[in-house]
Amino acid sequence: MSVSVINYNRGMVRWEPDARGRLEQAALALYGERGFEQTTVAEIAERAGLTERTFFRHFADKREVLFWGQDALMALVTAHIADALDSASPFEAVGGALRAVGEIFEGRRAHARRRQAVIAANPGLQERELIKLASLAATMAEALGRRGVPQPAAKLTAETAVAIFKVAFDRWIRAGGDDDLTHVIGESLDELKALTADT
Amino acid sequence: MSVSVINYNRGMVRWEPDARGRLEQAALALYGERGFEQTTVAEIAERAGLTERTFFRHFADKREVLFWGQDALMALVTAHIADALDSASPFEAVGGALRAVGEIFEGRRAHARRRQAVIAANPGLQERELIKLASLAATMAEALGRRGVPQPAAKLTAETAVAIFKVAFDRWIRAGGDDDLTHVIGESLDELKALTADT
Numbered sequence: 001m002s003v004s005v006i007n008y009n010r011g012m013v014r015w016e017p018d019a020r021g022r023l024e025q026a027a028l029a030l031y032g033e034r035g036f037e038q039t040t041v042a043e044i045a046e047r048a049g050l051t052e053r054t055f056f057r058h059f060a061d062k063r064e065v066l067f068w069g070q071d072a073l074m075a076l077v078t079a080h081i082a083d084a085l086d087s088a089s090p091f092e093a094v095g096g097a098l099r100a101v102g103e104i105f106e107g108r109r110a111h112a113r114r115r116q117a118v119i120a121a122n123p124g125l126q127e128r129e130l131i132k133l134a135s136l137a138a139t140m141a142e143a144l145g146r147r148g149v150p151q152p153a154a155k156l157t158a159e160t161a162v163a164i165f166k167v168a169f170d171r172w173i174r175a176g177g178d179d180d181l182t183h184v185i186g187e188s189l190d191e192l193k194a195l196t197a198d199t
Numbered sequence: 200m201s202v203s204v205i206n207y208n209r210g211m212v213r214w215e216p217d218a219r220g221r222l223e224q225a226a227l228a229l230y231g232e233r234g235f236e237q238t239t240v241a242e243i244a245e246r247a248g249l250t251e252r253t254f255f256r257h258f259a260d261k262r263e264v265l266f267w268g269q270d271a272l273m274a275l276v277t278a279h280i281a282d283a284l285d286s287a288s289p290f291e292a293v294g295g296a297l298r299a300v301g302e303i304f305e306g307r308r309a310h311a312r313r314r315q316a317v318i319a320a321n322p323g324l325q326e327r328e329l330i331k332l333a334s335l336a337a338t339m340a341e342a343l344g345r346r347g348v349p350q351p352a353a354k355l356t357a358e359t360a361v362a363i364f365k366v367a368f369d370r371w372i373r374a375g376g377d378d379d380l381t382h383v384i385g386e387s388l389d390e391l392k393a394l395t396a397d398t
Contacts, residue, residue: 091397126330131329
């Protein structure tokens with residue numbers, strides 16, 4: 001890594017450039033090498049060249065390294081569904097929100113792939129990921145409800161949107177090319193439309 | 200309850216008519232009254248007029264009272280997808296499987312409603328339910344793969360089918376009328392088709 005580590009450590013003054021990013025990198029590397037359960041916060045901090053105290057300024061615990069940003073994700077999705085054109089259909093509104101989520105992951109495929117491998121190796125983390133996706137569906141259904149989409153259309157659209165996101169995300173992290181996630185989400189939306197039409 | 204309780208209890212011979220059903224009723228009633236965590240197996244057995252030993256002949260633990268039958272569910276879904284006509288589209292194949300699942304619940308809405316209320320009140324049980332649904336999606340995707348449905352169509356269809364099932368099940372247990380679950384699943388499939396067409 002070419003990150004230059006500069007620690008000002010005089011009394012109360014401490015500044016660690018990109019401490020958060022370094023802790024995240026160190027944690028993912030260790031979770032991959034040793035397993036999530038076997039890794040301690042002390043080891044993560046050491047690998048990142050930082051203190052445990054710095055770790056806890058950024059993350060509540062070692063699980064949060066994998067699941068931070070969930071509130072921001074929900075807020076983003078809610079805002080995109082609310083801001084969709086009045087003429088947008090429920091699926092168009094959630095499609096725009098999913099594409100916005102896709103943009104967050106631009107240039108982060110290697111990271112996403114490592115994270116996914118850690119989660120796939122640990123049932124407790126898989127449960128946490130499923131809960132996150134269930135919350136995402138509930139958030140989307142609420143946002144659609146505020147646009148005036150009735151039930152069950154709102155829930156059906158939201159649950160299906162999360163199904164599309166799961167499949168697209170999985171495709172994207174397995175794919176060899178350089179398609180971005182937003183593109184794969186768009187393809188998956190089109191494919192679902194073709195699949196449901198063919199009945 | 201009008202179940203006549205007959206216990207033959209002479210030495211090794213013991214016969215409890217519908218012990219399983221009585222344990223299930225007793226457990227659901229207690230989970231609803233006291234909460235899942237607060238209920239013990241001893242209390243369930245007592246309420247059912249049976250012994251703890253009988254409980255453990257039917258269920259591995261108090262959680263299994265809520266989640267038994269999962270292997271049979273997966274086998275049913277796999278068989279229905281495999282047996283669908285060669286000409287059936289992926290969505291038609293999973294639609295048939297979902298309707299078959301719906302038939303299992305015929306006449307069991309009050310029971311399903313009580314079970315759902317217990318699960319909704321307990322985060323650990325919600326996780327378990329999400330894992331069950333994720334396994335259902337994986338099972339469907341595999342069965343579609345064996346029909347020759349390529350990826351990502353197989354996963355997309357399977358995840359969307361589970362989304363439809365979740366929404367239909369939720370509608371069905373909330374509904375006041377006497378529609379059966381199979382009917383609500385069919386309506387939800389049609390509604391999703393209309394929603395995706397409208398983009």
